[in-house]
Amino acid sequence: MIVLSGAIGAGKSSLATILSEHLGTEAFYEQVDNNPVLPLFYKDPKKYAFLLQIYFLNKRFDSIKKAMVQDNNVLDRSIYEDSLFFHMNADMGRATPQEVKVYDELLANMMQELPYAAAKKAPDLLVHLDISYDTMIHRIEKRGRSYEQPEQDPTLPEYYHQLLSRYDGWYDDYDYSPKMKIDGDKYDFVENPEDRKKVLDLIDEQLRNRGTLD
Ligand SMILES: Nc1ncnc2c1ncn2[C@@H]1O[C@H](COP(=O)(O)OP(=O)(O)OP(=O)(O)O)[C@@H](O)[C@H]1O
Numbered sequence: 499m500i501v502l503s504g505a506i507g508a509g510k511s512s513l514a515t516i517l518s519e520h521l522g523t524e525a526f527y528e529q530v531d532n533n534p535v536l537p538l539f540y541k542d543p544k545k546y547a548f549l550l551q552i553y554f555l556n557k558r559f560d561s562i563k564k565a566m567v568q569d570n571n572v573l574d575r576s577i578y579e580d581s582l583f584f585h586m587n588a589d590m591g592r593a594t595p596q597e598v599k600v601y602d603e604l605l606a607n608m609m610q611e612l613p614y615a616a617a618k619k620a621p622d623l624l625v626h627l628d629i630s631y632d633t634m635i636h637r638i639e640k641r642g643r644s645y646e647q648p649e650q651d652p653t654l655p656e657y658y659h660q661l662l663s664r665y666d667g668w669y670d671d672y673d674y675s676p677k678m679k680i681d682g683d684k685y686d687f688v689e690n691p692e693d694r695k696k697v698l699d700l701i702d703e704q705l706r707n708r709g710t711l712d
């Protein structure tokens with residue numbers, strides 16, 4: 499299983515489609531447009547942060563179990579990033595210490611079950627899409643989900659800045675599997691075929707080194 503990581507609008511869903519088609523495997527997507535809790539969360543984060551987190555945890559666990567049955571299936575966000583989101587929201591006062599404790603214990607408990615539910619526990623490779631704040635805002639605007647737009651809520655730019663700065667430390671500390679970083683500002687793998695080839699070549703090389711690609 500290949501896991502993609504990166505902030506909002508980094509290009510994970512786009513790359514999941516491109517990469518899984520390239521490898522002839524299956525992509526598993528985060529529940530976003532059909533997620534009933536996400537718009538509620540953006541409207542009232544304090545009320546819905548915990549519920550949203552449980553929603554994502556449940557869906558993510560389900561995707562991991564399905565994705566892990568075959569080498570090189572692609573997951574468009576890691577379960578570890580959900581925790582990053584939640585701890586950031588908790589630090590912003592949107593979840594109580596009790597909710598954090600319940601979430602952390604539930605996550606740890608579920609992770610212990612993974613080796614039984616899936617063939618292996620950790621991803622084969624983490625591909626992190628690194629983007630700047632300006633790219634992030636540009637992509638969020640390009641995609642146009644209304645509840646993510648900065649003009650909807652004046653606190654969103656600060657939320658996005660914080661998220662990006664936490665991601666830097668998160669990637670440096672990540673040690674559950676081999677990892678690689680792609681410069682999402684530099685490579686337009688969505689619209690530029692040459693960039694797409696370069697990105698796929700970089701990932702292929704890593705997969706060959708790991709022995710999951712011939
Ligand atoms: N490398 C890229 N170059 C140009 N446009 C891109 C690139 N990556 C993504 N985009 C565009 O940015 C928008 C967001 O991309 P995408 O939905 O793939 O991001 P994501 O990381 O899955 O976001 P989220 O975490 O919010 O679900 C889309 O409109 C997509 O076409």
Ligand SMILES: Nc1nc(=O)c2ncn([C@H]3C[C@H](O)[C@@H](CO)O3)c2[nH]1
Nearest residue numbers: 506530550554579580581583584646
């Ligand atoms: N609070 C919170 N916790 C999560 O674990 C989480 N995972 C994703 N998201 C939000 C970011 C994008 O708007 C949208 C798509 O990634 O969903 C999250 N929000």
